[in-house]
Structures are given as C-alpha cells and as structure tokens.
Amino acid sequence: MSSVQLKKETSHFMSNKNPITGLPPRIVIVGSINMDLVARMQRLPKPGETVTGESFQTISGGKGANQAVAAARLGARVSMIGRLGDDSFGVTLRKNLNSAGVDTNHVLETHGVSSGVALIGVEQSGANAITVIPAANGQLTAGDVRSCQEMISTANALIVQLETPIETVAAAIQIAKKNGVLTVLDPAPAPKGPLPQELMTVDILSPNQSEAEALTGIPVVDWESAKHAARAMRNLGANAIVLKMGELGALVVAQDGTIHQIAAYNAKIVDTTAAGDAFTAALTVALCEGQPLKNAAHFGSLAGTLACTRFGAQPAMPTRAELTKWAESLSEVVNL
Numbered sequence: 001m002s003s004v005q006l007k008k009e010t011s012h013f014m015s016n017k018n019p020i021t022g023l024p025p026r027i028v029i030v031g032s033i034n035m036d037l038v039a040r041m042q043r044l045p046k047p048g049e050t051v052t053g054e055s056f057q058t059i060s061g062g063k064g065a066n067q068a069v070a071a072a073r074l075g076a077r078v079s080m081i082g083r084l085g086d087d088s089f090g091v092t093l094r095k096n097l098n099s100a101g102v103d104t105n106h107v108l109e110t111h112g113v114s115s116g117v118a119l120i121g122v123e124q125s126g127a128n129a130i131t132v133i134p135a136a137n138g139q140l141t142a143g144d145v146r147s148c149q150e151m152i153s154t155a156n157a158l159i160v161q162l163e164t165p166i167e168t169v170a171a172a173i174q175i176a177k178k179n180g181v182l183t184v185l186d187p188a189p190a191p192k193g194p195l196p197q198e199l200m201t202v203d204i205l206s207p208n209q210s211e212a213e214a215l216t217g218i219p220v221v222d223w224e225s226a227k228h229a230a231r232a233m234r235n236l237g238a239n240a241i242v243l244k245m246g247e248l249g250a251l252v253v254a255q256d257g258t259i260h261q262i263a264a265y266n267a268k269i270v271d272t273t274a275a276g277d278a279f280t281a282a283l284t285v286a287l288c289e290g291q292p293l294k295n296a297a298h299f300g301s302l303a304g305t306l307a308c309t310r311f312g313a314q315p316a317m318p319t320r321a322e323l324t325k326w327a328e329s330l331s332e333v334v335n336l
Contacts, residue, residue, distance in 0.1 A: 025156040025288030027071050030081045030145060030172040031064015032137040032163030034116035035089040036313055043123045060096040061118055061313035063161040063188060066274045070281030070317040072101040079103040081148050083136040085115035096314065106148050110136040126269040126308065132163060140164045142171035153179035156288040159280060161186045170198045182287060186280045190214035197237060205238035206280050212243055223261060226251040242283060242297050244276055252297045262297045265305040265330060274313035279304030302327050
C-alpha cells in the first residue's frame with residue numbers, strides 16, 4: 001500500500017468527536033489496576049532455570065487501567081471502576097490514572113488488602129511472560145458495579161476484561177446491554193473453560209490467538225484457523241469478533257458475517273506488554289466516534305503496534321497526536 005493510500009485510511013481518525021453529539025466519547029472501564037514489576041533479560045528462563053536480568057522497573061499496569069489510560073490519551077472521557085489496596089502501590093496507581101485524565105472517583109480503596117501486582121519478564125525480542133496476583137482486583141464486586149449503574153447506562157461504551165471476578169464483569173455487561181451501551185469484552189487472561197453466556201453475547205469480542213483457542217479449542221496459527229475460531233465464537237453468541245493476531249494483524253468478523261483481514265504494520269518491536277490493551281482501547285474509541293468496525297480495527301492495529309515500540313504498559317500508550325503523526329510517517333502496510 002502506498003503512503004498516499006495509507007494516509008487516506010488513517011485520515012478518518014484525525015477527529016476525536018462523536019459525529020452525533022459533537023463531544024468526545026464517554027467510556028466506562030470495569031477492570032484491574034496493577035503495579036507491574038518488570039524485569040528485562042536476554043531471554044526468558046525455562047522451568048527450573050535462573051537467568052541474570054538486565055534491568056528492573058515498577059510500572060503502572062493492569063489490563064483495565066491500561067485500557068483506561070489508552071482511551072483517555074486518544075481523547076475519550078474515561079471513568080474507571082475498580083479496587084486498589086491501602087498500600088503505597090495504590091496511592092501511586094491512582095495518581096497515575098488521574099494524571100492521564102482518567103476519573104477514579106469510583107475506584108475504591110480496599111482496607112487490609114494489597115493492590116494488584118503483575119510479575120512481568122520481557123526478553124530482548126519483546127516477548128513476555130506475565131504472572132498476575134489479583135489482590136484488591138479480586139475484591140471488586142457486582143454490588144460495586146451496580147452502585148455505578150447511572151454512570152454505565154449513560155456511557156457510549158463499556159470495556160471489560162477477565163482480571164476481576166466473572167460475576168462482576170457479568171453485572172457490568174448486563175447494565176450496559178439493558179441501556180443500549182456498546183459492550184466490548186477483552187477475554188484476557190485466557191479463560192480456563194467456557195464463559196457464561198451473558199459474557200459471550202457482547203457487541204464486540206476481542207481476544208488474541210491464545211484466548212481464542214481457550215474459548216473455542218481451535219489453535220489459531222493463520223488466517224484460515226482464525227476464521228474458523230471466529231465463526232465458533234460467533235456461534236457462542238458474540239455479535240462481532242476482532243481477533244488480534246500479533247504480527248499477522250487482526251481478523252474482523254462483522255455482525256453481518258463480513259470478514260476483513262486487517263493490516264499488520266512494520267515497526268521495531270521492543271516490548272509487547274499491553275499492546276492488546278492499546279488495540280482494544282483504540283478500537284472502542286473509534287467505534288464510539290462513528291467509525292465502521294473495519295476502520296476501527298485499523299485504528300486499533302495502529303495503536304497496538306505503536307505501543308510495541310516502547311517499554312512498559314501505561315507509558316507505552318500513545319496519545320492521539322503521536323498516533324496520527326506515526327501513521328502519517330508510515331510508507332507501507334504489510335499482510336493486507
């Protein structure tokens with residue numbers, strides 16, 4: 001694809017306004033807030049092996065919080081529903097969300113419980129391995145969500161993941177669907193078994209390859225297997241599928257069954273942590289701004305790829321201006 005064609009594709013995303021209201025979209029995110037303890041090394045250790053790392057950092061993360069920061073930096077008005085512990089990590093995590101423009105008035109402090117933590121190893125290739133300790137995230141209840149019913153019911157979209165209790169996620173989806181709010185489920189971490197029907201009947205289901213396999217039993221290794229898995233997920237109740245396929249790009253199956261293979265963009269990958277969160281947030285923002293699903297998935301792919309060129313979770317989430325500038329600098333798109 002020529003640079004002229006690419007600029008035409010990305011010109012849709014210059015504005016961050018909803019075409020009907022003329023205002024930035026309102027997005028509510030119910031999910032996890034973690035402190036990421038990040039170790040970088042030449043390669044990840046094998047079971048039973050010890051390797052010497054190159055550096056260590058504490059970085060604000062958690063899938064829900066990552067998506068909240070990403071959506072806010074892309075121009076959305078974002079409110080977060082979650083729980084933090086009464087520890088120093090909790091103070092830092094709240095401060096960082098607020099600094100990104102995320103409303104944390106409905107992020108509750110949980111006494112006597114630590115904030116969520118993720119242990120992340122990142123090797124030189126950018127690949128990572130992550131262990132999550134839910135802690136306060138596991139204390140987020142359906143009652144907490146129902147107390148925010150008015151906020152959810154008046155939003156343009158709700159984004160949820162699986163790092164908080166399933167019944168809490170289900171309660172949020174129920175409120176959103178009852179009020180005609182766009183529902184987006186990022187089914188991560190990969191579930192160990194079938195999800196309840198009320199979680200599968202969201203407007204947009206956006207797994208990665210391993211999560212799609214966990215939901216369907218179908219290994220996703222190429223476009224054909226991705227199509228097979230996507231059809232299976234639609235049969236389970238999802239209205240539309242956006243399957244994130246890493247360096248291959250993304251597969252979109254719209255509500256009418258139309259299938260699109262979305263570009264993977266050339267970039268120097270340094271850290272894949274939270275790339276999927278950047279994708280999900282950008283996808284949702286674009287949908288709220290009135291973009292068709294195919295265009296929104298292109299926007300998600302751009303955001304996810306740019307996030308991979310930076311270290312860390314929330315620090316890697318691009319702003320609208322950064323994403324637009326980077327998209328305009330690209331000379332080609334691969335794997336269309």
